[in-house]
Amino acid sequence: MTFCQIVLRSLQQHRFSSILAIVSMALGVALLVAVYSLKEQTQKTFTQIGLGVDAIVGPKGSPLQIVLNAIYHLEDMPGKIKWTYFKELEKDPLVVEAIPFCVGHSYRGFRVNAIDRRFLTEFEYLPGKRFSFSEPEGGKGRPFNANDEAVAGWVVAKTLALKVGDQFNPVCGVLEGDPVHEKDALGIVGILAPTGTSHDRAIYIPLEAFYTLAGHPPETLAMAEREEYREISGAYLKIKRIRGGALHPGIQGLKFAINQSDRDQLVIPHEVLPRLFDIIGWVDRVLLAIAGFLTVLSALFLFFALTSALRERRRDLALLRSLGASRKTVMGLMLAEAFLISFLGGLLGLLLGHGLIGFGAHLIKAETGVAFSAAYLSRADWFVLPGVLLLGLLAGLVPGIQAYRLGILKNLSPIS
Amino acid sequence: MRQKFLSLFLIFSFQLFLILPGIFHEPANAGERRGHKAHHGGVLNVIGKELGHIEILVQGNTLEAWFVGGGQDTGRSVPVGAIEIALIVILPDKKQKNLILRADPMKLAGERLGHCSHFIAQAEWLQEVKEFEARGEVVFQGIRQKLVIKYPEGHDPAHKKKGP
Numbered sequence A: 001m002t003f004c005q006i007v008l009r010s011l012q013q014h015r016f017s018s019i020l021a022i023v024s025m026a027l028g029v030a031l032l033v034a035v036y037s038l039k040e041q042t043q044k045t046f047t048q049i050g051l052g053v054d055a056i057v058g059p060k061g062s063p064l065q066i067v068l069n070a071i072y073h074l075e076d077m078p079g080k081i082k083w084t085y086f087k088e089l090e091k092d093p094l095v096v097e098a099i100p101f102c103v104g105h106s107y108r109g110f111r112v113n114a115i116d117r118r119f120l121t122e123f124e125y126l127p128g129k130r131f132s133f134s135e136p137e138g139g140k141g142r143p144f145n146a147n148d149e150a151v152a153g154w155v156v157a158k159t160l161a162l163k164v165g166d167q168f169n170p171v172c173g174v175l176e177g178d179p180v181h182e183k184d185a186l187g188i189v190g191i192l193a194p195t196g197t198s199h200d201r202a203i204y205i206p207l208e209a210f211y212t213l214a215g216h217p218p219e220t221l222a223m224a225e226r227e228e229y230r231e232i233s234g235a236y237l238k239i240k241r242i243r244g245g246a247l248h249p250g251i252q253g254l255k256f257a258i259n260q261s262d263r264d265q266l267v268i269p270h271e272v273l274p275r276l277f278d279i280i281g282w283v284d285r286v287l288l289a290i291a292g293f294l295t296v297l298s299a300l301f302l303f304f305a306l307t308s309a310l311r312e313r314r315r316d317l318a319l320l321r322s323l324g325a326s327r328k329t330v331m332g333l334m335l336a337e338a339f340l341i342s343f344l345g346g347l348l349g350l351l352l353g354h355g356l357i358g359f360g361a362h363l364i365k366a367e368t369g370v371a372f373s374a375a376y377l378s379r380a381d382w383f384v385l386p387g388v389l390l391l392g393l394l395a396g397l398v399p400g401i402q403a404y405r406l407g408i409l410k411n412l413s414p415i416s
Numbered sequence B: 001m002r003q004k005f006l007s008l009f010l011i012f013s014f015q016l017f018l019i020l021p022g023i024f025h026e027p028a029n030a031g032e033r034r035g036h037k038a039h040h041g042g043v044l045n046v047i048g049k050e051l052g053h054i055e056i057l058v059q060g061n062t063l064e065a066w067f068v069g070g071g072q073d074t075g076r077s078v079p080v081g082a083i084e085i086a087l088i089v090i091l092p093d094k095k096q097k098n099l100i101l102r103a104d105p106m107k108l109a110g111e112r113l114g115h116c117s118h119f120i121a122q123a124e125w126l127q128e129v130k131e132f133e134a135r136g137e138v139v140f141q142g143i144r145q146k147l148v149i150k151y152p153e154g155h156d157p158a159h160k161k162k163g164p
Helices: A005-015 A016-047 A063-072 A083-090 A154-160 A207-212 A220-223 A249-260 A267-311 A312-323 A327-368 A379-404 A408-412 B001-021 B157-160
Strands: A054-058 A097-106 A110-115 A124-126 A151-153 A186-191 A203-206 A234-239 A264-267 B043-047 B052-057 B061-068 B086-092 B094-101 B118-122 B132-140 B141-152
Touching: A005 A016, A005 A203, A005 A327, A016 A267, A016 A379, A054 A063, A054 A249, A054 A267, A063 A097, A063 A234, A063 A267, A083 A097, A083 A234, A097 A207, A110 A154, A151 A154, A154 A186, A154 B094, A186 B157, A203 B043, A207 A220, A249 A264, A267 A312, A267 A327, A267 A379, A312 A327, A312 A408, B043 B086, B043 B141, B052 B141, B061 B094, B086 B141
Parallel strands: A110 A203, A151 A186
Antiparallel strands: A054 A234, A054 A264, A097 A110, A097 A234, A151 A203, B043 B052, B052 B061, B061 B118, B086 B094, B086 B132, B094 B118, B132 B141
């Protein structure tokens, strides 16, 4: 029998404990891989350049709240800004594009945002990528042109089974029980092709429609006619770039100037979101620690399994030694078993981990509209297998040394 | 001997368990350092006894100055009434140059001439200068204050005395 055949036969003989060791190691590795991959993908998604928004001008208040509302359609906007201030800001040489929007409406759990038409026709949510209505890409119809028209994001259309031509009445508010605009039926004229971003999770109506919806107070209706009275929730800004695509450093000066205002502020999403991850970063650290602990426990289990297997196989190993196998060979048999169990556990864990992500991705996409990929390779994918192999070898070290020191005579002497 | 190996193994495993999360740990963002932050990337020079600061930034032939709050309140602009501020600039070779800071109101901050925190000066010789000291005067928060500017190290005698 060859070396490998002996190792495999030994694993077969102790299949129960071997399988247990492989599965326990796989569970620890799967949890480690899944947590790390979701963490990396979440950070990448929530700080991705693909949001397309370099800065948001909004009312004074929590910058995080403004980012969560303006980009992820969560929370509420803490106030409004004057249209005249927005027009002044639009003239700043650093501002390449400024797209005003108004929030505050909803439909069956999804936000209805009033926004400038340029958002649908010119705004790049990824460098070089604009929203599409093309059918091969999963879209339908066209951008809105009139105040009674609307465009649905892909996730909204799929979840609510909305089609081009359907009509809906927006709710004036975002809470259950808020009043419905009974007299304002808006027609869906377009469905955006999926972008994999939070932009898929909202319905978009013309900015002017916000002011002309029946049921709003006279002051809101006056905003449609008189610019000096008009207010908006905020505006997405695209800022001039310098060599290498970096934001123009003057953005800090622009932010400083706007933040001196009594009622306005400039929020840069890339500055705000990493702070959020710092605050909640302890959650994934705890999960990673638990996953690491599980993996080490499984290595301990492997150690005890190998030690007890050695006790049972003393005579077999002594026989092997008497037939010419060296001390190093019998030690190698123990280490090889440990190595193989760890390798199989690690491999199974990697597959299980990615499978977990694939399963969770469907739920996350349904809830947040954000796409996660089971095929994404995180840092853990590169380190976990070598790490687990090392752990396995360590677990097999003591039994290996014991096998090395095995006495032939003592272990071949008759039992009875 | 066996027990020794077992103990060593357990100790190593426990250490690995402690280290494992750290291996994948990404350091938290440094974020803003505590203390005085120059919001425009310039250097801060204290006015009076920490009444405020003048932040100075030199780029090419342009010197920009912002009057901001004292202490850690350097993110708040403090408009002054001056339309021009005359500075005497002392170069490393002891030569002196005159420099006039002219008000450049930040419209988005609601400023105007006579109520302005941002000043600009331009001079060709600024392109050659790597360090300088400057003196001037300004009415800051109603009190006439001497301006002491040290570029690029900044001027804050109170913090220098306290040390790191």
